């Protein structure tokens with residue numbers, strides 16, 4: 232076997248991610264300011280906040296895409312190297328807000344590419360299919376098929392990724408991230424563009440990932456999804472962490488509601504809906520008045 236297939240699963244409760252004082256400035260703009268966040272093994276943690284709050288920038292600081300202007304990020308007590316492939320090799324995998332699959336490669340090949348940090352052959356060998364890649368392929372293939380089975384796409388292993396329906400492409404991205412055998416998985420808006428059924432399936436998938444001993448940090452705008460799923464939720468507003476706590480605490484916090492004004496929670500009434508309800512009620516009231524004033528009108532219709 233040419234592959235080193237696993238990172239060690241941390242015991243439940245052990246701190247896998249520890250970000251302290253993370254600040255990210257772009258010129259004069261401070262996108263993330265002095266954010267502390269930790270994730271323990273066995274946990275699903277949510278990161279929410281209005282558009283532009285700094286969530287993706289924070290993810291990029293955790294995964295070596297950005298080097299934070301200030302602060303430190305540790306994974307299992309080791310400071311992370313400032314290079315994304317080294318972060319992946321250390322044990323943190325991620326998906327992106329926009330799907331980043333290799334559309335002209337098969338479903339299986341996409342997962343195999345995700346294994347490059349766990350094989351000797353490396354990324355380019357996998358992409359260019361060099362001879363060394365073929366030698367390692369059997370073992371990697373077996374593991375990749377296991378992952379496809381786990382996400383329910385084993386029947387489509389030979390399909391081109393670009394031909395998958397949208398919801399399955401998102402699942403495939405998760406399988407590709409899992410192929411690097413992470414101890415922590417970062418999901419950036421995993422249900423964006425999904426219908427309610429696909430969203431529910433993603434929820435189940437994330438629980439199953441957690442049950443495999445992989446901690447999860449997830450960014451999402453779908454509040455129902457977040458509050459159902461997460462053990463803990465942190466709220467970023469204008470780059471700063473406003474509140475952190477369990478779902479009930481965060482949902483009940485007036486500052487969180489205020490931060491979302493003008494951008495209502497999904498499935499919660501917003502200003503437009505409230506205006507519609509008020510207009511309908513006003514209309515009903517005036518109809519009642521008319522009916523009261525003209526008894527018997529009902530029978531005329």
Ligand SMILES: Nc1ncnc2c1ncn2[C@@H]1O[C@H](COP(=O)(O)OP(=O)(O)OP(=O)(O)O)[C@@H](O)[C@H]1O
Pocket residue numbers: 257260262280281282283284285286287288289
């Ligand atoms: N590379 C960059 N250069 C300059 N400004 C940036 C860069 N990346 C992000 N920003 C800015 O940082 C702020 C935070 O953006 P970010 O994408 O992290 O927010 P977000 O919370 O992920 O938003 P959304 O929910 O819309 O994805 C925004 O004002 C954005 O314009």
